[in-house]
Amino acid sequence: MAKEMTLLWGSGSPPCWRVMIALEEKNLQGYKQKMLSFEKMEHKSEEVMKMNPRGQLPAFKHGEHVLNESYAACLYLENQFKSQGSKLIPECPAELAMMYQRAFEGQTLAQKMADVIYYNWKVPEGERHDSAVKRNREALSAELKLWEGYLQKGSGCFLAGKCFTMADVIVFPTIAYVFRFGLSEERYPKLAAYYNCLKDRPSIKKSWPPTWQESQGQETLKDL
Template identity: 40%
Template sequence: MASGKMILYWGSGSAPCWRPMLVLAEKGLSDKCTSKRLEFSKGQHKGTDILAINPRGQLPAFQDGDVVVNESGAICMYLEEKYSDDSNRLLPQNVNERAEVYQRMFETSNIISNVQEPIVRYRYRTKTEDLDHGYLKEKTVKAKEELDRWNTILKGKDYLCGGKFTMADVFFYPYLALFVRSGAKLADQPELERYYETVSKRPSVQATWPPHWKEGPGPGTLSDL
């Protein structure tokens, strides 16, 4: 059970923010945690209240009583270590199985460096008339290769590490959902598409779906995928 007042500061549509929200939901802790949504567009994540607990002015930021934890992965691991039982574990107790989950968790950095940063973030921050289309063509090829790798990983599996939803899925799925939101069709990655449809139906995902995504379609920045 929760031992202190939990507060999660987050922003809608942020994959890092979505991660701890999923963990809280999977563990049945969402109603025990005060949810404070901030608007990135208004610079609320740079407010004095946030800077007091996270000098970097980044989200998510998390408090559990007197404990402050920043960085999405750290928050997820804190929640896993403190609030796990046999009904809601996201990390296997078997060390060999846990090693596979760890590998996929940290392997997720590759979709950030090969898809999120070079295409999604680049297009978001660059004016249309300033886009380097040669650069985008090159990065799109690498992005497809990255998605193909994950498609192979998922062959014959419901989730990244087999038949159970684990912390690996918590780390990976929010970025995949962001890519689909940004126009990725996954037509060449049927296993990845199946996985996306499966995980999207989980109660924890439905309960934490980014609010502003329900208001309309995404930007289409990954329509070539």
């Protein structure tokens, strides 16, 4: 089954990482894969564009089925391989509702994170404003405090109930990313506890971004 799969990915990309975590959780090792460089613009290569005309990573294919949106790929893998590996979608209605809510809420967290971390890259120099930087940082701080509160009310290491679910597959890479960029563990202790609880989970450890192992993180978010 895994031999029929191909994944083109970039190191450190949360969307790529969550697909890799899902593949590990479903015991789908042995798929064809290729790490590409964002810095070298390899995500715009002909190889990628054939699978994903948006020129983005991940680019994922199973047989003739192409899924380039990471949420779609993760949900597809769980649906197609329900009886294999970890069960990522709970049956309990309350946990199911919470899983979907947190998973899709993760998009807002990821966007607000990107607005801060990639502001100078996305916005031309002549269009940058200190007021926008301040506004984006305040929005991300408020969002992180919301997630800190979610974890304060929850129990254990997981976002949606007592077990690792699709919500964790989807959101953990974003949480790891904010700590990679210097978020204070003391200021956000529940988020830090969540991060530290899951970072050694086999699926996460095995798919850990190789470039993160080779270099230090940044301090963009240290004062947030």
